[in-house]
Amino acid sequence: MQKYEELLVALRQVIRAIDLYSKKLNKETGLTSPQLIVMQEIALCDGVTVKKIADNITLSSATVTSILDRLEARKFIIRQRSATDKRKVGVHLTENGHTALENAPKPLQEHFINRFEAMEEWEQTQMLATMQRVAKMMNAEDLDASPLLEVGQIQQPTLTS
Amino acid sequence: MQKYEELLVALRQVIRAIDLYSKKLNKETGLTSPQLIVMQEIALCDGVTVKKIADNITLSSATVTSILDRLEARKFIIRQRSATDKRKVGVHLTENGHTALENAPKPLQEHFINRFEAMEEWEQTQMLATMQRVAKMMNAEDLDASPLLEVGQIQQPTLTS
DNA sequence: ATTTTTTTGTTAGTATACGAACCATTCGTG
DNA sequence: CACGAATGGTTCGTATACTAACAAAAAAAT
Structure with a gap:
């Protein structure tokens, strides 16, 4: 198994853990992680526009709109x-939204946060840096476009069953 | 801003990059990353069961079923x-599915893979280890419901073989 | 042999998440 | 000023992804 495949597996597990936690949250408190994050953003800057929220938390406007729809239906925002x-x-x-937000847990597993903060300072830094590097490597797309490639290998291995 | 919040931001960017790539793939080739991954799994082990696929790629059966529905509708699998x-x-x-899979690109940005593989061996190892650690810290949940100590006797699936 | 439990896959319902298409509205330029 | 371009938000269609509830079959227990 290629190393990058293993990386992908680990990544999928992380994504899944985040999703599962969000669903658990929803069952217990009626709010998902993305909903909480959006509400936090609003709390941080009252009257913020939809576009701004989307930019701040790196989501598309369409997604934020649909999250806001649900929050508005439950009268947490206007x-x-x-x-x-x-x-x-x-x-x-709304008043309602404020109290809901204040009573809600963090949008990330508390025990992950605890464990993270229990690590040495340098380890935290290191972990963060690595994650940011992965993010950068995935997003680069338009930025790099040059070095270390040049090798015209566009083909794909012919699946030797 | 807390360090773990920054970590979460980076993580969201990674998740988003993966999702965007999947959608791009879908537009260009008619197949998404999860669809490709499922097909790869089938290619690897013809006649594999739905449950097995779900376990192998860490998804719920329900999700795999819905992916298979689409693949079957397009006659890529039976x-x-x-x-x-x-x-x-x-x-x-199917015959069709085989050729589709062979002509399809990798389910992860080629340029990410290139960049990853261009790194020093130890850097790859280090990046992978960090990601696995994050995954483990997020999944622990049921394993370490109690103490952070108690080191010896929790038997969790060793990823390092 | 019959009942209970477990396993396997599907279906229903819900929440992200995106791009594309679509309205308004506002801005820029001729 | 007018008209095309850009901006902001919503709507639509699609694909993940989950749990919970279900049905059918097989395994285990009584």
Whole structure:
């Protein structure tokens, strides 16, 4: 098994763990991780626009809209169209939303956070740096486009069963 | 901003990059990453059961079923109920599926793989180990419901063989 | 032999998550 | 000022991904 495949497996496990936790959260508190994250963002900057939220948390506007739909249906947030620029929609937490947010746990497993913070400072730094590097390597896409390649290997191994 | 929050941001970026690539793949080749991974699994072991696939790639059976539905609709795979144990369903690639799989690119950005493999051996190992550690820290959940100590006797699947 | 439990796969319902297409609205340029 | 371009948000269609509830079959227990 190739090393990058193992990396992919580990990555899938991480993604899955995050998803499972989000679902567990939802069952227990009625809020998912993405919903919590969006609400945190609103709490941080009342009246923030949909676009801004999307940019801040690296999601598309469409996704944020659908999350906001659910939050609005449960009266955790309200939308308010801007008067000065009628394209923009400002989002606010309701009273209800504030208390929900305050009572909610963190959007990441507490025990992961505990374990992470129990590590040595340098280890935390190291882990973060590695993750950021992976992110960069995956996102580069348009940035690098040059070095270390040049090798015209476009084919794919012919699956020797 | 807490360090673990930064970690979460990086993680989200990685997840997003993987998802975006999958969607790009789908547009270009008609197959998503999860579909490719499932097909690879079938190619690796013809007639494998749904459950086995799910276990191998760490997904729920329900998810695999829905992926298989789509693959079957496009005639890339066929399902065949076992005669000896009628609960089980064996999955096979069709001729069509084989060629599709052979012509498809890897389920992870080629340029990520290139960059990964361009790293020093020890760096690859280190990156992989870090990712596995994160995965383990997130999955522990049931394993270490109690102490962080108690070192000796928790028997978890050793990833390092 | 009959009942209970476990295993396997599917279906239903829900929540992300995206791009593309679509409206308004606003901005920039001629 | 007017008209094309850009911006902001929503809607639509699609694909993951999960749990829970189900049905059918096989295995275990009584």
